Amino acid sequence: MQNSNQDLVVSRPPTAWGSLLVLTGFVLIGMAVGNILAVAVLALLFSSHQESVTVILNHLITNPAQVPNGWNALMILQGTVHFFSYLLPSLLFWLYIERKPVSDISPTKNPPAIIWALAFMLVLVFIPVNSLFIDLNASMKLPDALSGLERWMRHKEDQLSVMTEFITNYKSFSQLLIALFVVTLLPALGEEALFRGVLQTKIQRLTGNGHLAIWVSAAIFSAIHFQFYGFLPRMLLGALFGYLFYWTGNFWVAVLAHFVNNGFVLVMMYLRNLGIIKIDIEETKSMPILLIALSFFMSMAILRFIRQVNASGQGTVQR
Numbered sequence: 001m002q003n004s005n006q007d008l009v010v011s012r013p014p015t016a017w018g019s020l021l022v023l024t025g026f027v028l029i030g031m032a033v034g035n036i037l038a039v040a041v042l043a044l045l046f047s048s049h050q051e052s053v054t055v056i057l058n059h060l061i062t063n064p065a066q067v068p069n070g071w072n073a074l075m076i077l078q079g080t081v082h083f084f085s086y087l088l089p090s091l092l093f094w095l096y097i098e099r100k101p102v103s104d105i106s107p108t109k110n111p112p113a114i115i116w117a118l119a120f121m122l123v124l125v126f127i128p129v130n131s132l133f134i135d136l137n138a139s140m141k142l143p144d145a146l147s148g149l150e151r152w153m154r155h156k157e158d159q160l161s162v163m164t165e166f167i168t169n170y171k172s173f174s175q176l177l178i179a180l181f182v183v184t185l186l187p188a189l190g191e192e193a194l195f196r197g198v199l200q201t202k203i204q205r206l207t208g209n210g211h212l213a214i215w216v217s218a219a220i221f222s223a224i225h226f227q228f229y230g231f232l233p234r235m236l237l238g239a240l241f242g243y244l245f246y247w248t249g250n251f252w253v254a255v256l257a258h259f260v261n262n263g264f265v266l267v268m269m270y271l272r273n274l275g276i277i278k279i280d281i282e283e284t285k286s287m288p289i290l291l292i293a294l295s296f297f298m299s300m301a302i303l304r305f306i307r308q309v310n311a312s313g314q315g316t317v318q319r
Contacts, residue, residue, distance in 0.1 A: 016206040026089035034084025079182040086190030105197040108249030128287040128295035135286035137232040168269040188258040195221040214242035
């Protein structure tokens with residue numbers, strides 16, 4: 001009986017599928033806890049006798065400009081929910097279900113300096129290619145039989161657009177720094193930990209197919225944002241981050257790429273708000289076809305070089 005009890009104490013999910021179910025549970029619980037804590041914080045800081053926290057939340061989602069200190073409230077809401085939904089569940093799963101040190105999430109510790117520079121460059125070079133898919137996805141039309149679903153999707157997209165426009169409508173440097181932390185650093189850490197460090201790794205072990213793991217993880221990564229008219233470009237970015245992780249073996253290279261992608265948008269919006277530049281980085285129209293073609297070939301060349309560095313043994317262990 002004593003041995004049986006000990007076995008129960010140290011038991012883990014018996015299969016890879018079982019561990020993925022546990023991961024899903026961690027994420028769902030984290031989302032619930034994050035939302036509850038965010039609501040509690042907002043109630044303490046922003047609610048009053050005249051206006052309940054429910055009303056504040058509704059205004060934050062539908063018209064955040066109506067909420068006093070709405071920008072700060074959105075930062076608190078987004079930062080809290082994101083930490084508990086992505087980063088914390090990933091760390092708990094890795095430490096207590098996988099029972100591995102956090103350092104093991106990154107098999108290769110020190111890629112060559114050229115890899116870091118190329119990962120930084122790749123994200124910027126890839127922008128024209130992704131503009132084509134942004135345009136295609138934004139102009140998506142569903143069959144008439146699904147017109148009700150399309151109206152609901154458009155409504156949700158419009159709500160998120162209002163929030164995004166409000167969040168990026170800042171002119172102070174301090175707001176830019178806060179946005180870089182909440183909208184850039186936290187997602188880069190949390191989403192890469194969950195979708196590349198944990199999920200992609202688990203699917204690859206389960207299927208033995210790294211490419212399948214990359215694209216499945218990228219699809220889930222895009223779907224969980226619930227931005228239907230941005231699904232394709234976000235999935236492509238997820239695959240891009242996935243291949244960087246797959247071919248370098250370094251988690252932090254993927255984090256850097258994710259950080260550069262989000263951070264570049266925020267900095268460009270900041271400069272536009274100040275009137276320094278006139279480029280609208282949020283434009284959904286595709287760029288000129290020659291620029292897209294050049295972007296595609298340059299992106300493929302960079303990825304090919306990174307893969308060659310990996311194959312030569314300079315970047316990571318063979319996968």
